[in-house]
Amino acid sequence: MGTSGNTRREFLGTGAGVAASALLLSSLPAKAEEKPQGQEHWTVKKTPQGEVRLFLWRKRTADASKGTLVLTHGSSVQSGPTFDLQIAGKPEYSVMDWFARRGYDTWCFDCEGYGRSDKSRAVNADIATGADDLAAVSAYIQKITGNKLLLYGASSGALRAGLFAERHPERVERLALDAFVWTGEGSPTLAQRKKRLPQYRASNRRPIDRAFVRTIFTRDGHGDAYDPKVVEAFADAVLALDSSMPTGTYVDMSANLPVVDPAKLNVPTLIMRGQWDGIAAMADLINFFSRLPHPDKQLTVMQGIAHSSLRSQNWQMVFHLLDSWMSRPAVAYKG
Numbered sequence: 001m002g003t004s005g006n007t008r009r010e011f012l013g014t015g016a017g018v019a020a021s022a023l024l025l026s027s028l029p030a031k032a033e034e035k036p037q038g039q040e041h042w043t044v045k046k047t048p049q050g051e052v053r054l055f056l057w058r059k060r061t062a063d064a065s066k067g068t069l070v071l072t073h074g075s076s077v078q079s080g081p082t083f084d085l086q087i088a089g090k091p092e093y094s095v096m097d098w099f100a101r102r103g104y105d106t107w108c109f110d111c112e113g114y115g116r117s118d119k120s121r122a123v124n125a126d127i128a129t130g131a132d133d134l135a136a137v138s139a140y141i142q143k144i145t146g147n148k149l150l151l152y153g154a155s156s157g158a159l160r161a162g163l164f165a166e167r168h169p170e171r172v173e174r175l176a177l178d179a180f181v182w183t184g185e186g187s188p189t190l191a192q193r194k195k196r197l198p199q200y201r202a203s204n205r206r207p208i209d210r211a212f213v214r215t216i217f218t219r220d221g222h223g224d225a226y227d228p229k230v231v232e233a234f235a236d237a238v239l240a241l242d243s244s245m246p247t248g249t250y251v252d253m254s255a256n257l258p259v260v261d262p263a264k265l266n267v268p269t270l271i272m273r274g275q276w277d278g279i280a281a282m283a284d285l286i287n288f289f290s291r292l293p294h295p296d297k298q299l300t301v302m303q304g305i306a307h308s309s310l311r312s313q314n315w316q317m318v319f320h321l322l323d324s325w326m327s328r329p330a331v332a333y334k335g
Contacts, residue, residue, distance in 0.1 A: 071108040189220075
């Protein structure tokens, strides 16, 4: 399916406003101060139960020379609040605007069971389902842009992105896995989550509320790594779309790891870990990293960050890492 007419509108907010900070615009050429334009798209995923409609959101400026950046959300959030959060006076919290201003054609999408995408099937939207979503979304995006994907995923979104890249390496230019987990060994967050595994297995969805959304930022014991006003704005945006989330990724991360085989992930890969992340144990990531076959790979630890890097007060470090990775020049000599 194509775009919804020529509709152009802001998603989950009224825009960055006139007070675009010098912090956001520093180091930008004058033409990149252009406000990114947003456009909704829809595509379908074919399943045995019929077609599943998937919502996509695209933002770009006239200069999209750095390539096509596709952003994949996690277990308890949707794409808009995660990647295009609009807060007056804080334009930097729209990840899509920041990257669009620097020359990326930015896309995000809601996985099945989340946000504006279809919730009609009786499924728990596990990680494999999310990888299927990415297969449908990537085919649609590549038909429009003709580009391979610069692919980013956070938390279970990293697992979705990793499994998709394992299945379809020919569609991926570069991959970034943030708050990723391989086997789950050494993860205190997943140890706690396993205690509720029977509950997650008993239902396809689990309720969420404001108190739960806040725990995303406090459970690792460093809640002061996040601006409370940003957390509350983020919670507003999440709860405006959903009062429950699928259980599938929680079941997979509690009982079915590993779901990504590093030996089969043969694309340039960046692994990003917050210093205090309770899901991504360092030894687990090092073991995964050592098994990646592609010579172009990097593992980085982000100081002063817990599980959710994009919302942290150290967002500048995160954005810089991603921009540097996604815009890395092609290798001239390969031996």
